[in-house]
Amino acid sequence: MSGANASRGRFITLEGVDGAGKSTHVGWIAERIRSRGQEVVVTREPGGTPLGEQLRKLVLGEAMHIDTETLLMFAARREHLEQVIQPALQAGKWVISDRFTDATFAYQGGGRQMAAARIAILEDWVQGAFQPDLTFVFDVPTDVAAGRRGGREPASPGAASASDRFERENLAFFERVRDGYLRRAAQFPRRMKVINANRALESIQKELEEYLVVS
Ligand code: TMP
Numbered sequence: 001m002s003g004a005n006a007s008r009g010r011f012i013t014l015e016g017v018d019g020a021g022k023s024t025h026v027g028w029i030a031e032r033i034r035s036r037g038q039e040v041v042v043t044r045e046p047g048g049t050p051l052g053e054q055l056r057k058l059v060l061g062e063a064m065h066i067d068t069e070t071l072l073m074f075a076a077r078r079e080h081l082e083q084v085i086q087p088a089l090q091a092g093k094w095v096i097s098d099r100f101t102d103a104t105f106a107y108q109g110g111g112r113q114m115a116a117a118r119i120a121i122l123e124d125w126v127q128g129a130f131q132p133d134l135t136f137v138f139d140v141p142t143d144v145a146a147g148r149r150g151g152r153e154p155a156s157p158g159a160a161s162a163s164d165r166f167e168r169e170n171l172a173f174f175e176r177v178r179d180g181y182l183r184r185a186a187q188f189p190r191r192m193k194v195i196n197a198n199r200a201l202e203s204i205q206k207e208l209e210e211y212l213v214v215s
Pocket residue numbers: 018044045046073098099100101103104105107108166167
């Protein structure tokens with residue numbers, strides 16, 4: 001990230017399985033960067049634009065083919081890049097997104113076992129070579145994440161205890177998502193930092209701060 005164009009903002013993404021606690025860190029990271037006098041835009045995927053939020057409702061709520069699910073993630077992302085992410089970066093703002101394309105590789109690729117090469121085609125179509133400057137992958141054992149999601153593994157997919165289609169998936173699905181994130185982080189170690197999120201908040205924030213200081 002040093003060496004990047006100084007007039008351009010930085011793009012930071014937060015990733016992890018549902019229940020890894022990443023949402024807790026979004027606001028804290030935004031505040032740390034604001035305290036350095038930078039303008040910060042906080043956003044999320046799927047979503048981040050009015051159309052993207054409608055697509056989010058569909059993709060989290062309606063049963064659909066895996067290809068449809070993946071295409072909708074990238075459709076929302078295309079709008080997000082066009083309407084929010086690129087304009088903010090070009091204006092010199094920092095953008096912090098709660099999830100981005102690594103989530104598609106982890107959830108649709110790992111979790112739903114779609115071939116990474118197919119996802120890479122859509123990635124190239126929608127964003128070309130554009131990538132986040134820095135990505136934090138909040139990592140916790142799958143059973144810990146399940147506990148944080150507020151319940152045990154549902155007895156059957158579709159059990160009414162969880163709130164969206166992904167949260168209703170079983171532990172094996174989330175194991176594959178977690179592996180998907182870890183494999184991707186191993187592939188892009190300069191950009192993606194795996195944060196052990198199974199420890200005290202202060203200790204996690206101390207590590208985040210170390211990465212942010214050099215950003
Ligand atoms: P959230 O709970 O972090 O807001 O994310 C919503 C869900 O969408 C979460 O379970 C992960 C899932 N998701 C995908 O499956 N693929 C994607 O590309 C993105 C961005 C999210």
